[in-house]
Amino acid sequence: MDLKRRDFLKVLGVTAAGSLLPGCAGETKKLIPYVIPDEEIIPGVADWYASVCRECDAGCGILVRVMEGRAKKVEGNPAHPVNRGKLCAKGQASLQGLYNPDRIQEPLQREGARGEGRFRPISWEDGISRWVSTLEKYPGGAVMISRPVPGTLSRLFSTFMKEISGRLLFYDPSGEGTLQAANRRSFGVDRFPEYDIANATYLLSFGTPFLSDWLSPVHYGLAYGEMRQGRPAVRGRFVQIEPRLSMTAASADRWVPLRPGTEGLLALGIGQVILKEGRVRLAQGDRSRFEKLYGTVSLDQIAAKTEVPREEIIRLAREFSEAAAPLAIGGGTASSQTNGTNTLMAVNALNLLVGNLGESGGIRFIEPLQGFPAAAATPVSDQALLNLKDSFKNKKRSLLMLYQSNPLYTLPPSTHFGEVFDQAAFTVSFSSFMDESTAMADLILPDHFFLEAWGDFLSDGGTPAAGLGQPVVIPRNNTRPVGDLFLSAAKRIGGNIEKQLPWTDFRTMLEDQWKTFLAREVPGQPFEIAWIERLQQGGWWKPEQRLISVSRRPLPESIESAQFEGDEKQFPFYLTLFESMGLQRGEGANRPWLQELPDPATTVVWGSWVEINPRTARQYGIQEREIVRVISPYGEVEAPVIFFPGNRPDLISMPLGQGHTAYGRYAKGRGVNPVILLAPLVDRDSGTLAMGATRVRIERTGRRGKPVLVDQTGEGTRRSPEGRRRSET
Amino acid sequence: MRKWTGALIALVVIITALIIGFFYSQGSADLRGQDRQPLAFSHQRHAGQLQINCLFCHRGANVSTAASVPPVYICMTCHRALKEQTPETQKLLTYWNNKEPIPWIRLQRLPDFVRFTHEMHLAAGFKCTECHGQVAQMTSTPRAATFEMGWCISCHQRNGASKDCFTCHY
Numbered sequence: 064m065d066l067k068r069r070d071f072l073k074v075l076g077v078t079a080a081g082s083l084l085p086g087c088a089g090e091t092k093k094l095i096p097y098v099i100p101d102e103e104i105i106p107g108v109a110d111w112y113a114s115v116c117r118e119c120d121a122g123c124g125i126l127v128r129v130m131e132g133r134a135k136k137v138e139g140n141p142a143h144p145v146n147r148g149k150l151c152a153k154g155q156a157s158l159q160g161l162y163n164p165d166r167i168q169e170p171l172q173r174e175g176a177r178g179e180g181r182f183r184p185i186s187w188e189d190g191i192s193r194w195v196s197t198l199e200k201y202p203g204g205a206v207m208i209s210r211p212v213p214g215t216l217s218r219l220f221s222t223f224m225k226e227i228s229g230r231l232l233f234y235d236p237s238g239e240g241t242l243q244a245a246n247r248r249s250f251g252v253d254r255f256p257e258y259d260i261a262n263a264t265y266l267l268s269f270g271t272p273f274l275s276d277w278l279s280p281v282h283y284g285l286a287y288g289e290m291r292q293g294r295p296a297v298r299g300r301f302v303q304i305e306p307r308l309s310m311t312a313a314s315a316d317r318w319v320p321l322r323p324g325t326e327g328l329l330a331l332g333i334g335q336v337i338l339k340e341g342r343v344r345l346a347q348g349d350r351s352r353f354e355k356l357y358g359t360v361s362l363d364q365i366a367a368k369t370e371v372p373r374e375e376i377i378r379l380a381r382e383f384s385e386a387a388a389p390l391a392i393g394g395g396t397a398s399s400q401t402n403g404t405n406t407l408m409a410v411n412a413l414n415l416l417v418g419n420l421g422e423s424g425g426i427r428f429i430e431p432l433q434g435f436p437a438a439a440a441t442p443v444s445d446q447a448l449l450n451l452k453d454s455f456k457n458k459k460r461s462l463l464m465l466y467q468s469n470p471l472y473t474l475p476p477s478t479h480f481g482e483v484f485d486q487a488a489f490t491v492s493f494s495s496f497m498d499e500s501t502a503m504a505d506l507i508l509p510d511h512f513f514l515e516a517w518g519d520f521l522s523d524g525g526t527p528a529a530g531l532g533q534p535v536v537i538p539r540n541n542t543r544p545v546g547d548l549f550l551s552a553a554k555r556i557g558g559n560i561e562k563q564l565p566w567t568d569f570r571t572m573l574e575d576q577w578k579t580f581l582a583r584e585v586p587g588q589p590f591e592i593a594w595i596e597r598l599q600q601g602g603w604w605k606p607e608q609r610l611i612s613v614s615r616r617p618l619p620e621s622i623e624s625a626q627f628e629g630d631e632k633q634f635p636f637y638l639t640l641f642e643s644m645g646l647q648r649g650e651g652a653n654r655p656w657l658q659e660l661p662d663p664a665t666t667v668v669w670g671s672w673v674e675i676n677p678r679t680a681r682q683y684g685i686q687e688r689e690i691v692r693v694i695s696p697y698g699e700v701e702a703p704v705i706f707f708p709g710n711r712p713d714l715i716s717m718p719l720g721q722g723h724t725a726y727g728r729y730a731k732g733r734g735v736n737p738v739i740l741l742a743p744l745v746d747r748d749s750g751t752l753a754m755g756a757t758r759v760r761i762e763r764t765g766r767r768g769k770p771v772l773v774d775q776t777g778e779g780t781r782r783s784p785e786g787r788r789r790s791e792t
Numbered sequence: 793m794r795k796w797t798g799a800l801i802a803l804v805v806i807i808t809a810l811i812i813g814f815f816y817s818q819g820s821a822d823l824r825g826q827d828r829q830p831l832a833f834s835h836q837r838h839a840g841q842l843q844i845n846c847l848f849c850h851r852g853a854n855v856s857t858a859a860s861v862p863p864v865y866i867c868m869t870c871h872r873a874l875k876e877q878t879p880e881t882q883k884l885l886t887y888w889n890n891k892e893p894i895p896w897i898r899l900q901r902l903p904d905f906v907r908f909t910h911e912m913h914l915a916a917g918f919k920c921t922e923c924h925g926q927v928a929q930m931t932s933t934p935r936a937a938t939f940e941m942g943w944c945i946s947c948h949q950r951n952g953a954s955k956d957c958f959t960c961h962y
């Protein structure tokens with residue numbers, strides 16, 4: 064053929080020129096005007112609405128950018144005291160909850176067997192009357208498991224459940240119950256304090272992941288920045304004590320990898336040295352109590368048990384006690400053991416020893432918001448949920464209701480929590496997404512997404528504030544706000560409950576609560592004006608905060624040792640399951656942005672992995688990325704291996720949040736849920752599930768996995784073993 | 793013989809490319825769009841004879857990046873009161889009665905990497921006609937300028953406006 068390469072290039076040139084012409088099929092070619100203009104919308108100009116983020120229970124203030132009636136971007140509200148204009152990845156990704164293609168779009172009724180996953184759309188009228196008639200059929204037999212919703216909704220739920228003599232369980236899977244229990248015992252206060260990290264000069268953290276998912280991550284992240292760089296003369300020092308180098312530990316000046324479950328013992332050792340060396344700030348007469356506690360174990364024994372060298376303990380003790388503003392905090396891995404509460408009390412004792420209670424840079428209890436007419440949403444323990452099994456058995460509790468909680472996913476199968484679902488005569492879910500628990504429901508009455516609904520949120524702890532949320536977009540689907548549903552049910556049931564909950568819709572109820580509150584706080588100002596101001600600002604808070612003094616309570620009698628399930632010979636490894644910044648305990652798994660948020664240490668995205676110390680891996684002959692089986696006495700999971708020198712050699716760690724069997728296209732069938740491995744052990748004092756109390760072993764499968772890692776070496780954006788081999792040959 | 797085959801193949805490729813290119817370029821709709829507007833709106837009639845201010849219909853221009861096309865409701869503020877109907881105004885009434893928006897063909901479009909704001913230019917004292925031409929005399933509305941970068945730059949140069957890349961590209 065005579066068509067030379069050069070001729071062909073000419074031909075190609077012409078074709079290419081054709082494609083340079085402007086316009087392509089996908090481009091917007093039409094200008095579609097409104098039929099009737101919206102008075103509040105100017106095309107091309109954004110409106111910003113203040114609201115409260117509900118992606119975790121910290122309650123950060125947000126501003127939502129809305130253009131032409133669509134929410135486009137979420138940012139932090141600079142005026143809000145919890146997050147002061149900052150926002151975490153989950154808050155940023157909340158738009159993907161709003162626009163999620165897997166949202167439940169209308170009321171559904173189960174078809175076929177339970178859990179089969181077949182549902183039929185029904186009308187709202189049908190749905191509500193089915194729900195209400197079940198409520199009436201089982202008087203006193205309703206149980207509601209709800210996410211903690213401090214604010215007006217909590218008051219509505221509480222009143223409703225009280226009036227129908229049902230039980231309301233606020234359930235928070237994040238396991239902060241130990242911290243609450245420990246603080247109650249140490250300080251006699253049933254609320255979280257403000258850990259004044261910003262003003263501390265030496266921070267000793269026992270396992271707290273405060274930079275990723277503890278209590279209020281944005282708030283404490285900000286405080287941490289202040290501690291390190293906010294003061295001209297001091298850069299606060301920070302030591303993290305935990306078996307695995309978490310993202311928080313990676314930010315520390317020093318990381319102390321101790322043996323899991325011995326955190327309390329280490330705190331005891333540190334206190335012992337401080338007391339012996341006499342650098343304590345104690346009230347008269349207190350000393351003997353401390354001497355009694357700290358005299359129980361010798362320092363050498365502590366060093367042996369914790370595997371932290373004696374010199375290191377002494378060094379920590381000296382640094383801590385000599386600091387101008389020392390602060391010890393505990394949580395995360397330290398609290399997820401069977402001795403969690405006890406451990407955290409030992410950590411609290413360190414603070415008492417150096418007398419930082421109520422001091423700047425110490426532990427401070429700030430006066431809660433007064434006079435807001437809402438019920439507290441105090442979470443119950445995992446144990447309380449598990450106890451449901453028995454009460455359901457004798458058929459007294461026969462209607463199960465679920466609001467934004469997914470216990471079938473977050474609780475390990477070894478607890479047999481599924482029985483509660485089997486025993487319930489009827490299950491109603493108000494969830495927006497088809498998660499594992501909702502998939503088992505008989506009736507689904509989907510709630511609005513929080514950006515479509517009215518709501519308020521009481522922040523507790525360090526920053527008392529009442530956030531106020533308004534609908535920023537028109538509801539996208541045929542959903543209804545859960546508050547409206549409960550009020551209309553109250554109306555249908557009638558009688559006393561209707562008298563207690565006389566409002567026609569949730570918005571009116573919310574406004575009424577705020578009317579009472581604002582009349583107290585800003586007397587004289589007409590409600591309409593105050594209300595609009597609060598809406599614009601995103602809620603109500605005071606600039607100055609008053610401390611409350613708390614009494615010092617008894618110290619722990621002694622330090623308990625942690626229990627572990629699984630024989631040490633058969634199951635040689637400790638297991639640590641950690642939450643990621645994005646996925647949390649699985650809630651974020653249906654948001655692609657959060658799925659592709661790289662794990663800060665391993666850079667893995669979109670999947671699960673097993674972290675093993677390279678030394679251990681060599682012992683077993685395991686290659687990186689090889690799939691291994693992690694086996695506990697209760698179950699097994701398979702995932703590819705990532706070498707992680709930040710693991711103790713006797714530790715296997717895995718991320719939480721993946722392995723959904725339901726929960727939409729982005730979450731389903733991705734990775735594994737390591738909760739399957741866990742033993743049903745709880746912390747005795749608080750009833751919180753002891754996530755770290757299971758031992759495991761590993762087996763090779765000989766298969767290679769393909770975890771997706773985001774490259775950090777600058778060779779490309781992704782690397783996989785296959786890709787690398789190809790470029791080498 | 794073989795020589796001819798080569799030329800023939802080349803010809804076929806070229807013609808195919810031209811045909812594809814032609815249809816492709818139809819997508820831009822810049823020059824032919826006016827003919828294809830769903831109803832024959834005349835700027836000459838409205839802005840010229842009736843002397844309606846541009847901002848009466850393009851309400852976004854002085855407060856927004858987008859000049860915006862008028863809602864059907866705006867047309868109806870006048871057309872509701874008119875007795876006489878032409879076939880074209882009849883079309884308008886049909887849209888209104890059906891509560892349907894009018895799917896206008898877009899004539900002006902800047903690529904997504906350019907950020908242009910009408911508001912800023914009006915605030916600086918420019919008249920609509922300076923860029924869009926004497927629309928008051930146009931029965932149809934073709935593009936009065938290229939709206940390409942060189943055109944923008946030369947105007948910025950003449951008026952001493954910023955030539956920093958980030959003025960428009962951000």
Ligand code: SF4
Pocket residue numbers: 116117118119120121122123146150151152153154155279280281
């Ligand atoms: S910490 Fe993140 S997810 Fe939680 S409320 Fe704040 S922004 Fe939302």
